[in-house]
Amino acid sequence: MKRIAVFFFALVLCGAAAAALAAGDAAKGEQLAKGCACHKSKGDLNGKDVATLTAAMQAFKEGKGANKAMIFIMKKQSDENIADLAAYYASLPKK
Template sequence: MKRIGTVFFALVFCAVAVAAGAAGDAAKGEALAKGCACHKSKGDLNGVDAATLTAKMQAFKDGKGENKAMVAIMQKQSPENIADLAAYYASLPKK
């Protein structure tokens, strides 16, 4: 019984570590966002939940969406870049 508890704790710990790692790095996202002139000037992504931003960027990466420029830009991004960009924009105060 003690072994089951240890295994369960290890699984929970690993799941938390994976979730934390998927959160993204806002500092890296800031560097990536230097080329995002439209969104930086509008501030339309500032303060939006990172999960929402990630889903939107992933949809563009998958070729979904009306904005062909965003589809082309996101198709070049790695999952890590998407997480970093989402973390950056989520960290900004809403305009």
């Protein structure tokens, strides 16, 4: 019984750590977004939820979509950068 409790605790701890890492860092995302003049001026990504932003960026990273410029840009981004960018844009007030 003790082993099951320890295993369960370890699973919960790992899950919490993974969720924290997946959340992204908005401050790092802000630094990464400095080169995103198009979206910064439009404000079209501001306030969207993280899951939507992440899914869109991951799709571009995988080469999906019609915007060749975004595909080119996102293919260079790590999953951590994508999470940070999503956290940043989600934290901005909607325009």
